[in-house]
Amino acid sequence: MTPEQNTTKPFTSYQVLLIALLALLQFTVVLDFMVLSPLGDILMKSLNISTAQFGWVVSSYAFSAGASGLMAAGFADKFDRKRLLLFFYTGFIIGTLSCALANNFWTLLAARTVTGLFGGVIGAISLAIVTDVFEINQRGRVMGVVQMGFAASQILGIPIALYFSNIWGWHAPFLMIVVLAVVIGTVVLLKMQSITGHLKLQTDKSAFLHLWHALTNKSHQLGFLATALLSVGGFMMMPFGSAYLINNIKISQEQLLSVFFFSGMGSIVIMPLIGKLSDKYDKFTLFAVGSVIAAIMIVIYTHLPPIPLWEVVVINMIMFMGIMGRIIPSTALTTAIPDMANRGAFMSVNASLQQMAGGIAAIAAGLIVTQPNKFGPLQHYDILGYVVCAAIAICLYLVYKVSQMVKAKAAKPVNLSPVESYDNLNEVI
Known part of the structure; x- marks a missing residue:
C-alpha cells in the first residue's frame, strides 16, 4: 500500500471533545436500537404482544428512520448543524422516554416510530459535522472512534438490558438511555460550536428543489448505491x-x-486501528482487504458445525475485523462525495437509503432462511452467506468507482475567495 498522505494533522482539544460527543451520541442511538432485541421475550409476555406484532415494533424504527431521512434532506443544509442535531436529539429523547412509558402494543409501536423518525437522522447530521470540521486525512481516525458506538452498544446493550430489566422491569433500560442522552445533549448545547459555513453556499431557495438536486446528482447516486449495498450484508x-x-x-x-x-471488545480495539490505517493508506485498498477477509469468514461462519465457544468467539472477532475494515474506509470516502453546500442533504438521503435497504435485506433474509420448528436448526443459512458474499463483490466495484471519483475531485484546483474561511477550505478535499 502507498501512503495517501505523508503527514496527518493532530487534533485540537476542541476536535477531541467533538469526537467524544459524536461517539457518545452514536452510542445512545445505537444502544436504543439494539436494546429492543434482548427485551423481546419480556415485552411479548408483559404487553401480550405476538411475535408478528413484535416484528412490526422492530421494523417500525428502521422504516420511520428511512422516511425521516428523506423528509429532512431538503432542510438539512438550511440550518446550523448544531441546532439541527439538538432538535433531532431532543425528539429522540422524547421517543425513547415514550418507549419506557408504553403500556401496550400500539403505544410501543407509536413510540418506536417516533424514536426512529428522530434517531434515524442523527447519524447523517453527525457525518456532515465530521466532514465540515475534519479534513479527509483525519476522517478515518474520527470514523474509527465514532463507529465505536456500535461496538460499545454490542458489549453493553444486551447485558445492561437484561440486568436492569431483571431488577426493575423492561422500562428501566429505556429510562437509563434517556438520562444518559439528557447529559450528552446538555454538553452539546453548552460546548459545541455552531457550524454554519455551509449556509453561505446555499443556492436552492426551495427545500424540495434542494432535495431534488441531491437526488439527481450523478456522483451522489453512485454514493447512495454503494452505501445501500454496503448495509445489505449486515x-x-x-x-x-x-x-x-x-x-x-x-x-x-x-x-x-x-x-x-x-466480539464487541475486539471491535473496540480494531476500529481505531483501522481508522488510523485509513488515514495513512489508500482507503479503497483497505476496503478491498476488509472485503476479502469478511467474505472468507462469512463463508466459514455460515457452514460451521457445533464447535467450542472459544472458536466461535475467535471466528466472530476476525469476521468483525473484516466488516469494520469495509465500513470505516468506505464511510470516509463517501463523506468526500458531496460539496459543502449539499452535505446535509446527501448524508440524510444516504442514511435514509441505508435504513430502507437494511429493512428490505432483513425481509429478503427471512425468505431465504427457514426453520422447521422453534427448536430446530436454521436451514439455508449457508445460501444466505453466499448471497451476502455476492453483495460484497458488487459493492467492491461500486466503492472502487467512488474512490476514483473522490481522487479526481481532490486533484482539481480550488480557488478560494478572500472572504472564505476555514470551513470553505474543506472544499479542497
Whole structure:
C-alpha cells in the first residue's frame, strides 16, 4: 500500500471533545436500537404482544428512520448543524422516554416510530459535522472512534438490558438511555460550536428543489448505491445471528452474551486501528482487504458445525475485523462525495437509503432462511452467506468507482475567495 498522505494533522482539544460527543451520541442511538432485541421475550409476555406484532415494533424504527431521512434532506443544509442535531436529539429523547412509558402494543409501536423518525437522522447530521470540521486525512481516525458506538452498544446493550430489566422491569433500560442522552445533549448545547459555513453556499431557495438536486446528482447516486449495498450484508446476517448460534452451533443463551461481549471488545480495539490505517493508506485498498477477509469468514461462519465457544468467539472477532475494515474506509470516502453546500442533504438521503435497504435485506433474509420448528436448526443459512458474499463483490466495484471519483475531485484546483474561511477550505478535499 502507498501512503495517501505523508503527514496527518493532530487534533485540537476542541476536535477531541467533538469526537467524544459524536461517539457518545452514536452510542445512545445505537444502544436504543439494539436494546429492543434482548427485551423481546419480556415485552411479548408483559404487553401480550405476538411475535408478528413484535416484528412490526422492530421494523417500525428502521422504516420511520428511512422516511425521516428523506423528509429532512431538503432542510438539512438550511440550518446550523448544531441546532439541527439538538432538535433531532431532543425528539429522540422524547421517543425513547415514550418507549419506557408504553403500556401496550400500539403505544410501543407509536413510540418506536417516533424514536426512529428522530434517531434515524442523527447519524447523517453527525457525518456532515465530521466532514465540515475534519479534513479527509483525519476522517478515518474520527470514523474509527465514532463507529465505536456500535461496538460499545454490542458489549453493553444486551447485558445492561437484561440486568436492569431483571431488577426493575423492561422500562428501566429505556429510562437509563434517556438520562444518559439528557447529559450528552446538555454538553452539546453548552460546548459545541455552531457550524454554519455551509449556509453561505446555499443556492436552492426551495427545500424540495434542494432535495431534488441531491437526488439527481450523478456522483451522489453512485454514493447512495454503494452505501445501500454496503448495509445489505449486515442486515441480512444480523436478524438470525442469535438463532443460528443457538440452534445450529449449539451455543447456550448464557454463552451468547460472551460471544457478543468479546466480539464487541475486539471491535473496540480494531476500529481505531483501522481508522488510523485509513488515514495513512489508500482507503479503497483497505476496503478491498476488509472485503476479502469478511467474505472468507462469512463463508466459514455460515457452514460451521457445533464447535467450542472459544472458536466461535475467535471466528466472530476476525469476521468483525473484516466488516469494520469495509465500513470505516468506505464511510470516509463517501463523506468526500458531496460539496459543502449539499452535505446535509446527501448524508440524510444516504442514511435514509441505508435504513430502507437494511429493512428490505432483513425481509429478503427471512425468505431465504427457514426453520422447521422453534427448536430446530436454521436451514439455508449457508445460501444466505453466499448471497451476502455476492453483495460484497458488487459493492467492491461500486466503492472502487467512488474512490476514483473522490481522487479526481481532490486533484482539481480550488480557488478560494478572500472572504472564505476555514470551513470553505474543506472544499479542497
